[in-house]
Structure formats: C-alpha cells, structure tokens
Amino acid sequence: MTDPVMEVESFRSESAARVLLGRIERLLKRAGATTDKPVALMEVCGTHTVAISRFGLRSLLPGSLRLLSGPGCPVCVTPLIEIDRSIAAAETPGTIVATFGDMMRVPGSRSSLESARTDGADIRIVYSPMDSLQMARENPGREIVFLGVGFETTSPTIAATILAAEREGLGNFSILPFFKTVPEALDMLAAIPDRPLEGFICPGHASVIIGADAYEPVACNRDMPCVVVGFEPLDILSGIEALLQQVAAIRTGQGHARVEVRYKRAVTSTGNIAAQELLREVFQPCDAEWRGIGVIPGSGHDLSERYRRFDARERLSLDVAQPIEQPGCVCGEIMLGRKLPTDCPLFGEACTPRRPVGPCMVSTEGSCAAFYKYER
Amino acid sequence: MCLAVPGRVTSIESGIAKVDFGGISQEANLTLVPEAKVGDYVLVHAGFAIQRLDEAEAEETLRLFQELAEAADREERERRRR
Numbered sequence A: 001m002t003d004p005v006m007e008v009e010s011f012r013s014e015s016a017a018r019v020l021l022g023r024i025e026r027l028l029k030r031a032g033a034t035t036d037k038p039v040a041l042m043e044v045c046g047t048h049t050v051a052i053s054r055f056g057l058r059s060l061l062p063g064s065l066r067l068l069s070g071p072g073c074p075v076c077v078t079p080l081i082e083i084d085r086s087i088a089a090a091e092t093p094g095t096i097v098a099t100f101g102d103m104m105r106v107p108g109s110r111s112s113l114e115s116a117r118t119d120g121a122d123i124r125i126v127y128s129p130m131d132s133l134q135m136a137r138e139n140p141g142r143e144i145v146f147l148g149v150g151f152e153t154t155s156p157t158i159a160a161t162i163l164a165a166e167r168e169g170l171g172n173f174s175i176l177p178f179f180k181t182v183p184e185a186l187d188m189l190a191a192i193p194d195r196p197l198e199g200f201i202c203p204g205h206a207s208v209i210i211g212a213d214a215y216e217p218v219a220c221n222r223d224m225p226c227v228v229v230g231f232e233p234l235d236i237l238s239g240i241e242a243l244l245q246q247v248a249a250i251r252t253g254q255g256h257a258r259v260e261v262r263y264k265r266a267v268t269s270t271g272n273i274a275a276q277e278l279l280r281e282v283f284q285p286c287d288a289e290w291r292g293i294g295v296i297p298g299s300g301h302d303l304s305e306r307y308r309r310f311d312a313r314e315r316l317s318l319d320v321a322q323p324i325e326q327p328g329c330v331c332g333e334i335m336l337g338r339k340l341p342t343d344c345p346l347f348g349e350a351c352t353p354r355r356p357v358g359p360c361m362v363s364t365e366g367s368c369a370a371f372y373k374y375e376r
Numbered sequence B: 001m002c003l004a005v006p007g008r009v010t011s012i013e014s015g016i017a018k019v020d021f022g023g024i025s026q027e028a029n030l031t032l033v034p035e036a037k038v039g040d041y042v043l044v045h046a047g048f049a050i051q052r053l054d055e056a057e058a059e060e061t062l063r064l065f066q067e068l069a070e071a072a073d074r075e076e077r078e079r080r081r082r
C-alpha cells in the first residue's frame, strides 16, 4: 500500500496535473482573463515561491495567469537596521550570536553576519532554537543571543525555547525579536487601492499554527479569495484551481471571496491551539517594519512584559546608526506584487546570489534567488 | 524558512520524539504537539513537531488526485484508439 503522507510521487502525477491545468485554463476563460489582462494571484510563502520555480509551474500555466511572490520570506523582510543590530550584538565582547543559517549572508549597511564572523565575531548556525540553550549551558560566562526571525511557523518554537530557558533559570540567554505575522500583512496587501492581485495562495505551514480561520477577515472584509495550499505540484495546482473558481465567480458577479483549505492533511480551521497559547503567553503584538514595505500595524511579536528580560536589546547596548539602503533594489515593489524580479535592472547583472544587492537575492526563498536559480 | 517536513514518530521519551523521515531518524521536541503518539505522522520545523498530520485527509486528497490521473489516462487511451 502506498503511504498517504510520505509518498510524494503520488502528489506529482503528470496525468493528474494535466487535468488540473485543463480546468485552470477553462476557469481563466470564464473569468475573461487574457494575456493582456491576466488574473494575478500571490503566493505569500517563500517555500511556495521555491516550489513553483523548482517544478517549473509558471511555464506550464497559461499566460493569462500571473503568479506574484509576496513578502513571505521572513529573512527578506527583516529591516536593515535589525541586520546591523545583529552584527552589533555579535561584535559585543563576550557574546555568541546563534542564528538560522539563512540570516548569514543578508547584506547589512556595511557588512553581513558572515563577514563579521570572518572578522572574528562568534556567530554560530543552529538548526533548532533549542540548540542555543545548550550553548548557554556550556558557556555560562557568555551571553547567547538568538536571532528571532520568522513567521508563525517559527515563532512558537522560539516561545517554547524561552519558556525552557525560564524554567531552567538560564540567565545568559536572550533573543532579538524580528517576528512577523501573516494575516496583518495580507490585510495590508488586500487594502492597497487598485490592488494588483485577486487572490492569495496562503502559506501552508504558518497556517498550520494560526488555522485557516485567521484569513476570514481578509476574505470577508476585503473580498479577497484565500486558499491554504500545500507544497507538492498537485497541491499547488489544485489550490490555484480553487482560487480561480472564486475569481471567476466574483468577476461574473456570482459570488464572494471566502477561505478554503486545500491542504487538509496539515491545516485545520482553528490551527494549533497549544502553539497559539504559547505565543500569547510569551509575546505581545506590536507594529513591525517590513524591509522594502514599511511599518504594518500589529504585524509583529515583541516579548511580553513578563519575558522582557529575554530581550537582548535590554541587556546589551546595541545602538546602531541610521541604516543605508542600497539604491536600485526593487524588492519592496516585488513583494507588493507590482514587479517581477526580471523587472529589476540589477537582476542577474549587478545582483546575483554570489553577490546579492538586496535581501530577495540572498535567502534561498527570496523571489529573486528562486528566479535566478530556476527561471532565468 | 517555513519549510516543515513530515515524518513518523517511532518513539517518545520525556517530551522528545524520534522521528523517521523515510529512513533518516531525527529528534523532535513535542512541546507544541503534546498529544502526539508513537505511529503518528508529524510535521517537523526547527527541531519541533508543529502538527500531527491527518492520515484520513491525506488519503482522501490522494484518492482525488488518483481519480484525476486515471480519468486523464482513460481519455488519453480512448483518444489514441480513435
């Protein structure tokens, strides 16, 4: 018997893909989409961006459909000043900075964590935030600063780590919080006047935590179709089909936007309640700056009063100068759905994964990096 | 960054599961999925299980995709015969 969870080949059947592509084409016709007036959908999650590029889905889909990459790579949306602050933390004598590997090469104003490490700063890559607690135990005389980057997929794992540090009474562990939340960003994108998109391919794994109901306000108040989608090719095509059903109905005046789940093996309407409780316990909502986009109200997590002492900004003096953005990078407009990476004059010339100018070229999940690798 | 990988829980000891990812075994913290049992499929992200996967839903999705594939193959065969 095939294993329904692990057997990825079954989610990649070419024959099934052909049927879905046929349906997608018919729905686009029904919606009146043409190459000049395409339907634009946005995949908000960097993991989707990579999957779409890697499986070559864009080239299989009709020209009357445009897939845009949203602000769904947490590394790409971390503001420059926070990269500079992380480097300042690493350069503070006696500290060790622990981070997920994706952060290493992001260019700050003057250097990156990677070049700071080459210059002697103690920066260590971890797979799990829990690994940094082990570091704290082994280095009692030093401060371990974990870089708290991520959406709701990741933030609960860091909340759990903070609770573990508290239980153990570890006094030399702290974090720099750059967390972002997905629904608030979608609401901002859906509220743009003359918005350039007609539906969201909602992130699969952030939705595991927050639950599909979290998108109800965006779907209902902004009349924006929201479909939660998995990461295999058939999952993605089936999600696009569901979105186009809604778009066609809306365009022909026969329906309104709603939330749908096409990744039911992982995502429920209410999400992971234990993880949500942990988030509420350790964090509190705050306004957050998204690189290239600006401040989105209520779209971040700060440490709550009770856990404030785990904030590295309270423990180290990390004053940094006003950051300098690289001129010419259009990451912000790409993440807002107004441009594709290939519209950037620096793409593939001055800006490549080896020598990235903007953050979207650094992280493997950045839209420019995915385009460079698979669709050039 | 939000990549989570499915695997099967093979043993649990004081809140830490051993998870088998198609032959490769790794540990995962169960704080976020305290109800997970041996034999369950879980999604693992950054060293934590973040969700129990619903096997019945996985089978249902797979069945729908298989039906699509079979329908397409039948159509193709008929087209060739004509």
Ligand code: SF4
Binding pocket: A328, A329, A330, A331, A334, A341, A344, A345, A346, A347, A348, A351, A352, A356, A357, A358, A359, A360, A361, A362, A368
């Ligand atoms: S190609 Fe480079 S400079 Fe241009 S938008 Fe992408 S990351 Fe920014």
